[in-house]
Structures are given as C-alpha cells and as structure tokens.
Amino acid sequence: MKSIIGTSIKRLFILLMLAVAVGCGSDSSDSSSSSDTETETSDTTGYAIVDTGQEGCYDGDGEEITCPEPGEAFYGQDAQFDGNQPSYTDNGDGTVTDNVTGLTWQQTPVNNGYSYDEALAYCESLALGGYDDWRMPTTKELFSISNFSQGWPYLDTSVFDLAGTAVSKDEQYWTEPYVGTTVEGGSDAAFGVNHGTGHIKAYPAGVSGPMGNYVRAVRGGTSYGINDFVDNGDGTVTDHATGLMWQQADSGSGMDWADALAYAEDSTMADHDDWRLPNIKELQSIVDYSRSPSAIDADNQGPAIDTDYFEITELPSGTTDYDSDYGYFWSSTSAYFGGDSPEYYYAWYVAFGTAVGQDGSDFHGAGAVRFDTKYEGGALGEGGERYYNYVRLVRDADK
Known part of the structure; x- marks a missing residue:
C-alpha cells in the first residue's frame, strides 16, 4: 500500500508542475466588477470524467448493430x-461553464494559428467574461469537452464554436509541452487535441501561422486531471x-x-x-x-x-x-x-x-x-x- 503522505506529496508536486507548465494564468480581476451574467467557477476537487456521448453499437466492420446482450x-x-452526461451552461458572455468538471471555457476561439509560446501569451493577455485569469488547458482538461457522438467534429457545436470556417483536420488546439522527442518537433514538441479528427498528438511547438495550432482558453480549478x-x-x-x-x-x-x-x-x-x-x-x-x-x-x-x-x-x-x-x-x-x-x-x-x-x-x-x-x-x-x-x-x- 502506498503511504498517504507519499501520495499527498506527489499530488502537490503535480499541481506545482501544472502551474509552471500552463504558465498562462494571471491575477484575476475583481469579479464584482463583471456583468450579471458571469458564472463563478470553484476549484474542482475531483476528476469527474465526462461521458463520450457515443450512443450506437458497432461490429468489427463498422456497421451499426443492435447493442449486444451479455x-x-x-x-x-x-x-x-x-x-457523467455532458452538461454545459452558456453564460451569455462568450464563455461556457462545464457543470460536470467546474471548468469555464472560451466559447469562440480566435481563427489564428499560433506557436505554442504565442498561444501562452494569448492566454496571458485574454480578458473575457469579466476575468483575466485565463490559461492554457492541460491535455486532460481539453479532452474533457471532446464529444464522440459522431465525429468531424468531435465537439458539441451547439455549445462550442470552431475556430476554423469549416470542419477539417486542422481544428488542432494546444495543451501542454511533450517531454519526449518527435519526428516532426524534435525536442520542441507540444501536445494538442484535434477537435476535427478526435486525436491527441504532439506537434512542432515552434510553428505558427498556417501551420500553427489554435487555442481555447480555460479558467477554473487546476486540480482537474490529477x-x-x-x-x-x-x-x-x-x-x-x-x-x-x-x-x-x-x-x-x-x-x-x-x-x-x-x-x-x-x-x-x-x-x-x-x-x-x-x-x-x-x-x-x-x-x-x-x-x-x-x-x-x-x-x-x-x-x-x-x-x-x-x-x-x-x-x-x-x-x-x-x-x-x-x-x-x-x-x-x-x-x-x-x-x-x-x-x-x-x-x-x-x-x-x-x-x-x-x-x-x-x-x-x-x-x-x-x-x-x-x-x-x-x-x-x-x-x-x-x-x-x-x-x-x-x-x-x-x-
């Protein structure tokens, strides 16, 4: 059995690493000055996994079938x-609160390809919904809003907007640095979630413009995913x-x-x-x-x-x-x-x-x-x- 002390130390270490890795938070503004439609988000104490949304059963050849019996x-x-079924609140101010995870999301990403560092800087400067403590999401946080009810996009577009003008494999959003080396990114790679194709993969972190990735900022508790x-x-x-x-x-x-x-x-x-x-x-x-x-x-x-x-x-x-x-x-x-x-x-x-x-x-x-x-x-x-x-x-x- 692992000791309670050891587990607590490890959790504290991960929290500190998350703060360094996302590096996109800032001191929040006085929430009392924001509009009546804003929604407070409290620190999430658990890690409630949002259901995928997949409703059909399929055989090995991809045909939909009646869901099998034991x-x-x-x-x-x-x-x-x-x-945990997806549940969102549109706050009416360009933000969406996930009622399962407690995280609040930027509803409409900017249609601009960023390098990883540019995406961090964008989050750092973002003021939205009466808050300026927006940050880059972790991979687990961003994957929490993925929806597998069909695909292309793997996102509920009745709640969240896409960054691009059409659904494509370019709907790629930055999350966190990759500790390994990749063929494309070498030792400078970072993960992203593709809400077009559904994948998670590491991308070259230094590329921007047409080859860069989008960013969807988040705010709220940093314990989600631990x-x-x-x-x-x-x-x-x-x-x-x-x-x-x-x-x-x-x-x-x-x-x-x-x-x-x-x-x-x-x-x-x-x-x-x-x-x-x-x-x-x-x-x-x-x-x-x-x-x-x-x-x-x-x-x-x-x-x-x-x-x-x-x-x-x-x-x-x-x-x-x-x-x-x-x-x-x-x-x-x-x-x-x-x-x-x-x-x-x-x-x-x-x-x-x-x-x-x-x-x-x-x-x-x-x-x-x-x-x-x-x-x-x-x-x-x-x-x-x-x-x-x-x-x-x-x-x-x-x-």
Missing part, C-alpha cells in the same frame, strides 16, 4: 455504459479522483477489438464480475504526461503511466526505435473517420509507449490518442497499424 459478440462497448491512486493489494488500483477501479497489470498480450471486449466480459478479477473495457476518456484519464520512452530527461523516461501503481508489458526488443517501449491499449469507443455515411470500422486506443510511424520513430508522442481498424484485414488505417493491442480493464469502484 455473452454475445461485441458486448460491452462504449454505448452500453453511461457515465489522479489519486491507491493500491488495493489485490491486483487492482482505485483512483479516488475519478471513482474508477483499474486492473493493475495489463492483459500481457495483444488482441483484436472483439477479443478485447470478450476478455473484459469474462474477467472475475478480485471477485468482481463487472469489469469492462474502458471508454476512450476513461482510458486517457490514467495517462501520465510527464513520462515518455523518448524523454530527454532520464528521470522522465518510461511508459506514460504511473508505474508506482500500474504494471505494463514491455514490447519485444526491436519493435520500435527505443530500448524500452510499450504498447497501444484498446478502448471500447468506436471511431468515425469520414465518408458519406457514418462508418465506425475503427476503434480508439491510447499509446502508453511511443506513438510511432512506419519507421518506428516517435511520431505522435506517448499519451497520444489514435485509432486502428478493429481486426487484421479490416479497413485500411492511417499507417503503422497494430491490430493486436493490449487491454487494461476498469470498473466503477463504488459498486
């Missing part, structure tokens, strides 16, 4: 479990911040998406029979963005997960360009990627090791969120496909 193929996918893990001593780990219980070890071998769903349904680990394949937001919640196999600093080298609590299988030597690297992990969430009619023949995954391209180099960054086809021989992916990914199961801790 024991049937493809049972246990995203749409069959309800989480985990509070406890080792239960029975092969499980509880995150008291999210209320989720996790499988401590992973599946130990890769499998396709249908087998991943079946693996979850068949598990009776720690005397619980309600294990499931996590949806993509649940799975992304346990990413540790301070770590990467390609990290420049040796202290940050390793899988993008807290190895004080979780075990993770190391890939065989030669799988990628790194001496130690780790696999991709399936979620239960299907992915839509264009077409005249919705086609969900992909499923989302999180790369807890490097997210490599065809040559085995770190292209998208450890902690990236991408998708692959659900089985070998399925519809063509984007390149560097892995059809057999790992699994880490989850359940609600309070059941």
